[in-house]
Amino acid sequence: MTAxxxxxxxPLGEESTDVLVVDGQIAALGATAADTAxxxxxxxxxxxxxxxxxxxVDLHTHLREPGREDAETxxxxxxxxxxxxxxxxxxxxxxxxxxxxxxxxxxxxxLGRDAGYVDxxxxxxxxxxxxxxxxxxxxxxxxxHAAVRVFSDDGRCVADPVVMRRALExxxxxDAVIAQHAQxxxxxxxxxxxxxxxxxxxxLAGWPAVAEExxxxxxxxxxxxxxxxxxxxxxxxxxxxxxxxxxxTRGIDVTAEATPHHLYLTDELVRGYDPxxxxxxxxxxxxxxxxxxxxxxxxxxxxxxxxxAPHPREDKDCEWAAAAFGMTGLETAxxxxxxxxxxxxxxxxxxxxxxxxxxxARIGRVADQGRPLAVxxxxxxxxxxxxxRRTVLPGEQATASVNTPFAGMELPGRxxxxxxxxxxxxxxxxxxxxxxx
Amino acid sequence: xxxxLSAGDLSxxxxxxxxxxxxxxxxxxxxxxxxxxxxxxxxxxxLFFEDSTRTRISFETAAKRLSADVINxxxxxxxxxKGESLKDTALTLQAMGADAVVIRHSASGAPHxxxxxxxxxxxxxxxxxxxxxxxxxxxxxxxxxxxHLVGRRHGTDAAGQDxxxxxxxxxxxVLHSRVARSNVELLHTLGxxxxxxxxxxxxxxxxxxxxxxxxxxxxxxxxxxxxAVMMLRIQRERMADGGFFPSPREYTRSYGLDARRLAxxxxxxxxxxxxxxxxxxxxxxxxxxxxxxxIVEQVGNGVAVRMAxxxxxxxxxxxxxxxxx
Numbered sequence: 001m002t003a004x005x006x007x008x009x010x011p012l013g014e015e016s017t018d019v020l021v022v023d024g025q026i027a028a029l030g031a032t033a034a035d036t037a038x039x040x041x042x043x044x045x046x047x048x049x050x051x052x053x054x055x056x057v058d059l060h061t062h063l064r065e066p067g068r069e070d071a072e073t074x075x076x077x078x079x080x081x082x083x084x085x086x087x088x089x090x091x092x093x094x095x096x097x098x099x100x101x102x103x104x105x106x107x108x109x110x111l112g113r114d115a116g117y118v119d120x121x122x123x124x125x126x127x128x129x130x131x132x133x134x135x136x137x138x139x140x141x142x143x144x145h146a147a148v149r150v151f152s153d154d155g156r157c158v159a160d161p162v163v164m165r166r167a168l169e170x171x172x173x174x175d176a177v178i179a180q181h182a183q184x185x186x187x188x189x190x191x192x193x194x195x196x197x198x199x200x201x202x203x204l205a206g207w208p209a210v211a212e213e214x215x216x217x218x219x220x221x222x223x224x225x226x227x228x229x230x231x232x233x234x235x236x237x238x239x240x241x242x243x244x245x246x247x248x249t250r251g252i253d254v255t256a257e258a259t260p261h262h263l264y265l266t267d268e269l270v271r272g273y274d275p276x277x278x279x280x281x282x283x284x285x286x287x288x289x290x291x292x293x294x295x296x297x298x299x300x301x302x303x304x305x306x307x308x309a310p311h312p313r314e315d316k317d318c319e320w321a322a323a324a325f326g327m328t329g330l331e332t333a334x335x336x337x338x339x340x341x342x343x344x345x346x347x348x349x350x351x352x353x354x355x356x357x358x359x360x361a362r363i364g365r366v367a368d369q370g371r372p373l374a375v376x377x378x379x380x381x382x383x384x385x386x387x388x389r390r391t392v393l394p395g396e397q398a399t400a401s402v403n404t405p406f407a408g409m410e411l412p413g414r415x416x417x418x419x420x421x422x423x424x425x426x427x428x429x430x431x432x433x434x435x436x437x
Numbered sequence: 438x439x440x441x442l443s444a445g446d447l448s449x450x451x452x453x454x455x456x457x458x459x460x461x462x463x464x465x466x467x468x469x470x471x472x473x474x475x476x477x478x479x480x481x482x483x484l485f486f487e488d489s490t491r492t493r494i495s496f497e498t499a500a501k502r503l504s505a506d507v508i509n510x511x512x513x514x515x516x517x518x519k520g521e522s523l524k525d526t527a528l529t530l531q532a533m534g535a536d537a538v539v540i541r542h543s544a545s546g547a548p549h550x551x552x553x554x555x556x557x558x559x560x561x562x563x564x565x566x567x568x569x570x571x572x573x574x575x576x577x578x579x580x581x582x583x584x585h586l587v588g589r590r591h592g593t594d595a596a597g598q599d600x601x602x603x604x605x606x607x608x609x610x611v612l613h614s615r616v617a618r619s620n621v622e623l624l625h626t627l628g629x630x631x632x633x634x635x636x637x638x639x640x641x642x643x644x645x646x647x648x649x650x651x652x653x654x655x656x657x658x659x660x661x662x663x664x665a666v667m668m669l670r671i672q673r674e675r676m677a678d679g680g681f682f683p684s685p686r687e688y689t690r691s692y693g694l695d696a697r698r699l700a701x702x703x704x705x706x707x708x709x710x711x712x713x714x715x716x717x718x719x720x721x722x723x724x725x726x727x728x729x730x731x732i733v734e735q736v737g738n739g740v741a742v743r744m745a746x747x748x749x750x751x752x753x754x755x756x757x758x759x760x761x762x
Contacts, residue, residue, distance in 0.1 A: 192545075195642050195643065196642065196643040197643040197645065197646055198643070199641070199642075199643060200641035200642065200643030200644050200647070201618070201643070201646075201647075202545055202546065202569055203545040203566075203567050203568035203569030203570070203615060203618060204545050204546070204567075204568075204569075205568075206641075206642060206643075208642070272549065272553065273545070273546030273547075273549045273550050273553075274550075274553075314522070317522075317524055318522055318523055318524060318550070319523050319542065319544040319546060319547040319550050320544060320545065320546045320547075320550070321543075321544035321545065321567070322522075322523075322544060
C-alpha cells in the first residue's frame with residue numbers, strides 16, 4: 001500500500017485542507033484525512049499554501065519519437081511534462097514514421113507506459129502520411145491498445161474540404177474528435193511570421209490572420225453540416241475567437257485551444273530575428289493576445305494546449321528563414337497561464353483546472369484524468385506554489401531541447417509536486433523516478 | 438557605430454557624417470593614384486550567400502582603395518539548402534581574423550543574427566538581406582540626391598547638409614524591395630518627403646506606419662513635380678507565385694517610366710535606378726539613357742559611400758587583426 005497525506009493544500013485555490021491519497025485514489029479529505037493517515041502510515045507532504053489541481057492534461061504535445069529523438073523522446077518529454085504539472089499528454093502524430101497506423105500509435109503508447117511519468121495518449125493522423133489526401137485507418141487506431149480518440153494532421157492543415165468533411169463524419173463512429181491545424185496553405189506559402197506592421201518592416205513573408213480564420217469558419221460550418229465534433233488547435237487570432245464564439249451560440253459542437261505563447265507573446269518579439277520566437281501559427285499582435293485571453297476567460301476557448309515543439313539546437317541557431325517553427329512549453333505552461341490569466345484577475349484556479357485538466361480530458365475522452373478533487377477519484381494531482389517566482393533557464397529543463405521563448409524571463413508559480421495515479425512523479429520540484437517509490 | 442545593419446539605425450547626424458565622408462572619399466577618387474593607406478593591415482570579408490556581382494565588386498573596390506585585405510567568400514547555398522550553415526561560415530571567417538564582414542544573404546535578418554550571435558567579432562555591414570534592408574544602397578542614393586539637388590543649388594558639395602525639403606518618388610515593387618525599405622527610412626531621417634507608388638499588390642500589408650505616403654497612380658504623383666524619381670527593379674525571381682499584376686505590358690503602361698512621362702517632369706528632376714534594370718519593363722531605354730538619369734553615377738557613388746562606411750566602422754576602432762577588444 002502506498003499512501004500520501006498532503007497537508008494544508010488548497011484545492012482549486014480554496015480553503016486549505018488535508019488530502020489523503022491511498023493506492024491511486026483520493027481516500028479522504030479534511031479532518032478525516034489526517035486520522036486515516038495514521039492508520040495507513042502515510043508519507044506526509046507539506047502542501048501548506050499550495051494550490052491543489054487535478055493533474056494537468058495536455059491535448060497538444062510533440063514528443064518527436066519515433067524519428068526525431070535528437071529533439072525529444074517520449075521519456076524526456078514525459079519528464080518535462082511531469083515537472084510542468086502534467087499527468088497526461090497527447091502525443092501529436094507528425095513523427096517519422098507518421099502515427100497513421102495502429103502499429104505506430106501502439107508503439108508510442110507503450111513508450112509512454114515504459115517511461116511512466118505521465119499517461120501518454122497518442123494522437124492519430126487524419127490522413128495517410130499527413131498528406132491530406134486519403135483518410136488513415138482511424139478505426140484501427142481507435143480500436144488499438146492506444147484507444148485513440150483525437151485525430152490530427154497537426155503541423156499541416158487538412159485543407160481539402162472533402163477530406164475534412166469525411167474525417168469529421170467518420171470519426172463519429174468511435175466518438176473521436178478531429179483536431180484541425182487551421183492554416184490555408186495557399187495563403188501561407190513561404191510564410192515566416194504574422195502579416196502586419198512588423199512583417200512589412202522586417203521584410204519577412206506574412207502569415208495572414210485570414211489564413212487561419214478562413215479554415216476555422218469553413219470547419220465549424222462543416223461540423224454543423226455533418227453533426228460532428230471539431231477541435232480547433234492553437235487558435236491565435238481575434239477573428240478566430242469571434243468565429244468560434246458565433247459557432248458556439250449556434251450550437252455547433254466545436255472546442256478551441258489556445259497556447260501559452262499566444263496568451264503572452266506578440267510579433268514585436270520577432271524584431272531581433274531570434275528564431276526562438278518562430279512558431280506556427282505565428283505570434284500575433286497585442287490585439288489578438290487580448291482577444292485570446294478574453295476568449296479563454298469567457299469559455300469561448302475551452303482549453304490551453306502547450307504545442308510543446310522541441311527542436312535540436314542547430315534548427316534554431318541560424319537565420320530566421322532557415323529555422324524550424326516551434327517552441328517548447330511543457331515546463332512553462334502553468335506559469336504562463338498564471339501570469340496571463342490568474343495574476344491578472346481574469347481567471348480563478350478553478351478556471352485553470354477547467355482549461356488545463358478537465359477540458360482537455362473531456363475533449364480527448366480520457367476517463368480517469370481531469371476528475372474532481374473528491375473521495376474515490378483517481379489521484380492525478382498537481383501541487384503548485386503560486387507565490388514562487390522563477391527565472392526560466394533552458395539548460396535546466398528536462399526537455400531535451402532548449403528552444404523556449406521564455407528563456408531568461410521571470411515567471412510566477414512553481415510546480416512542487418505531481419502525482420500520477422497516486423504515485424509522485426515530482427516532489428519538492430524534482431523528478432521522482434518511477435521505481436524509487 | 439559598431440555595425441551597419443539597417444538604414445533606420447542611423448541618426449540624421451550619423452547619416453550626414455557618412456555622406457560627408459563619402460564626399461571626401463569621392464574627391465580622392467579623382468586623383469590618378471586612387472589608393473589610400475587608411476585600412477592597411479585590416480581584413481574585410483565579402484560574405485555573399487546570394488549572387489550579386491555588382492554589389493560585391495563595389496564593396497571589393499571600396500575596401501581595396503582603402504588598402505584593406507579583401508577576402509571574397511561566395512557561400513552558395515546557405516543552411517536552407519543544406520550547405521554550410523551561416524554559423525559555421527562565420528566561425529571560419531572569425532578564425533581567419535576578419536575585421537569586417539560584408540554580408541549579403543537571401544534571408545531577411547541574417548546580418549542581424551550574425552551581429553548578435555558572437556560568431557564574429559568584426560563589424561557587420563549589411564550588403565542586402567532578403568526583402569529587408571540594403572543600407573549602403575540607400576546611402577549612395579542619398580549621396581547622389583544630395584550632390585545633384587542640394588549641392589548644385591548651393592554651388593558646393595553640400596557638406597553638412599541633409600535632404601530637407603526634397604520630394605522623392607519611389608516606384609515599383611515595394612513589397613520585395615530592400616532598397617525601398619532602406620530609402621524610406623534614410624530619406625525621411627534626412628528630411629526628404631517620400632512617396633511610394635506601386636500597384637496595391639506590390640505594397641506590403643502593414644505599410645501604414647512607414648514614414649512616407651503611398652499612392653497607386655504614377656501619373657498623378659509625377660504631376661506634383663517631384664525632385665527625383667527612383668525606379669525599382671521588378672523582381673521576377675521573387676514572383677514565382679505570380680499574379681501580382683496581369684501582364685508585363687499592363688505594368689509598363691501603368692508604372693513604367695518612359696519618354697512620355699519623363700517629358701512631363703520638371704527640368705531639374707533626376708531619375709535613379711538601383712540596377713540591374715529591366716529595360717522595357719519598369720524603365721524604357723529613353724528614360725534610362727536620358728541626361729536626367731544618374732544611374733551610372735550611382736554606381737560610382739556606391740564605391741565612395743562604401744569606402745566611407747568601411748572607414749567609419751573600422752578606422753575608429755583601433756584594433757589590428759587578431760587582437761581582441
